[in-house]
Structures are given as structure tokens and as C-alpha cells.
Amino acid sequence: MATILGTDDQAVLTAANALADGKLVAIPTETVYGLAADATNGDAVAGIFEAKGRPHFNPLICHVSGIAMAERYAAIDPLSRRLMEAFWPGPLTFVLPLRPDTAIHPLVAAGLDTIAVRMPRGVAGKIIATLDRPLAAPSANTSGKISGTSAHAVNDDLGARISLILDAGPSEVGLESTIVKVDGPRVALLRPGGLAAEDIEAVVQAKLERMDQRAAIEAPGMMASHYAPTASMRLNVHEVREGEALLAFGPQRASTAENASASLNLSDSGNLREAAANLFDFMKRLDRLGAPVIAVEPIPFNGLGEAINDRLVRAAAPRATLIAEMDEIK
Ligand code: TXA
Ligand code: MG
DSSP states (O other), X not given: OOEEEOSSHHHHHHHHHHHHTTOOEEEOOSSSOEEEEETTOHHHHHHHHHHHTOSSOOOOEEEOSSHHXXXXXXXXXXXXXXXXXXXXXXXXXXXXXXXXXXXSOTTTTTTOSEEEEEOOSTHHHHHHHHHTSOEEOOBSSOTXXXXXXXXXXXXXXXXXXXXXXXXXXXXXXXXXXEEEEEETTEEEEEEOOSSOHHHHHHHHTSOOEEOOHHHHHHSTTOOGGGGOOSSEEEOSOSBOOTTOEEEEOSSSOOBTGGGOSEEEESOTTOOHHHHHHHHHHHHHHHHHTTOSEEEEOOOOOSTTHHHHHHHHHHHTSOHHHHHHHHTSOO
């Protein structure tokens, strides 16, 4: 199992040194835990794919300590900059043109001429600033499993394959970052996530362009099977069947909720932020109980509800799809 440290200055230094040596370190961010490597070290970045057991190289998010560091590697248009100023550090990732001849190893962007960048909140930013190099970091989980939102979950899943995990407690947001791509005045939402689209729209003063389901699935890293638990998922349930595990939401129960073999409520009060923070952990906990089906009560689509519903739909993807898509990324 991996060594687990806290987030004090000594831990930051230990993590930065391990990363400088080309090692993998699982680091907390406000969204989910990341499996980080020095983005300029190709061997280290390749190690991420190995540790996750990803069948293919798909592009990774490059985590930076601020706009100045992002600027070394990416061309930042005025609207992206305005959004960075509004939301960084925070759960918002930008897909930007990669500057030619940067120190970022090409494996990070999987050979694309764009790069996804974000400035995380919390100790991750300190580690990056100490290292003075960006970190490539996908969510810290093996391929096809639910993203880790605690050091304990990361250790259970990846502990045998990495040497160091920094523990900052449960992830504050609990969902991966929102990914956008700016094109002139237009902003495309590539992945709904921990920053609500409405918050971005308030700054842009226009609606985000959403990709249709098919385009979303064809985009890198958007395979439906990404978040699959072992149980099958039944979404939007108004009635619970005998023996199903129930993932509830809000104060009102689905009818026949007493049929559930177990139940967890994402948020008793119907708070979408609280639900987002609990989502992956509760899916895992219900899955571990071994019920064949996890029934999920309806979740509204406003605010973080969009990203929660997106992850649930992926988790509910039929297994046949899952197997076909194992060929793809994640
Ligand atoms: O919150 C998060 O974003 C977490 C934490 C650790 O920061 N990271 C995360 O990384 O979710 P990952 O690797 O699980 O997801 C990265 C997503 C994938 O969907 C990938 O396809 C997309 O970013 N991506 C990366 N570079 C891209 C690019 N150049 N163009 C389009 N999509 C890109
Ligand atoms: Mg992931």
C-alpha cells in the first residue's frame, strides 16, 4: 500500500520531490483526487496510463499554478482569460491551442495540438508552484472505475501501484471539472462538471453550446462506460423494486422505497452541491453491498444537476456498450 501523508509543508515538499524524480503521486484537488506526474517527463506520464490500466492514451488535463504558467504552454484567448480570472483556482478546465515546442511531453495531449489546462484549488496548487512544472493528472482511479474522492478510496484502488498519496479529506466538489472550449465569442461545454454551466453563462452573457449526446460520446474521454459500477443502474425511478439498492435524493421518497435492500440519500434537503460531493462515494458504497441494481431517484438538471445526471447516465450505460467501449479510452 502507498504511504499516506497530510498536506503540511513537509508533505508538499516530499510530493514535489517525488514528482521531480518521475514518480506518481495521488494528490487531492477540490474536484476529485488526481493521479499526478510531471507533465514534462514522458516516462512519468506513461506511468499514469500503466497505473490506471488504460487501454489507450487519451489526453490528460495539465494542472498549472496560475494563468502565468498556463501561458507558457497554451495560447490564451481573451474570453478564456476572463473566465480564468473569474473561476481559477477552481473546477474549470480549458481546451486551448498548445504552443509549439513547449516542454510539455506530447503524450499529455495524446499528440493533439490542443491542451486541457486547469488551476486546482488547495494543496495541489502549492505542489505545482514548488515543483514549478505543470502536472498531468487524470482522476485517481483504475480505468473504468469511479473516480476517487478520498485518500482511502484511492489507496484501495491504486495503493499497490503508487508510492505516495496526500490526504486532504473528502473532495469538496466531488465531481470532475467542467471542460470548455472557447471559439471567439462562443463557448462549447465539452464536459459538464463541478462548476455549473449557469455560473459560466453569467460571465459569458450567453448560453454555452452543448454537444449532442453522440458528439459527446465521440469526444475524447467521454465514453459512456467511464463511471460504471458493477451493479446495473436504473435511473429516474419513481418506484423501487424488491432487492434494489436505492440512491435517493431530496426529502421525498420514491414509492415502495421500503423494497430497497439498502439506501443512501445524496442530499436529504435536495442540495445539489451536497449531492455532487456524495455521488461517487455513495455509488461505490451501494455497489459494494452487492445489490444487482442501483435504483436512482430523479435528480433535477439545473446547476450541478447537469453533471450529476451526466455521470449517472454514463454509469447506467449497458454492459454491451461498456465492453465495446473498453476498446476506447478511459
Ligand atoms: O477534475 C478533474 O478534471 C480531474 C482532476 C484530477 O483535475 N481530472 C480529470 O481528468 O477528470 P481525466 O483524465 O479523468 O479527464 C480528462 C478529460 C478527458 O475527458 C479528456 O478526454 C479531456 O479531459 N481532454 C483532455 N485534453 C483534451 C483535449 N486536448 N481536447 C479535448 N478533450 C481533452
Ligand atoms: Mg476519470
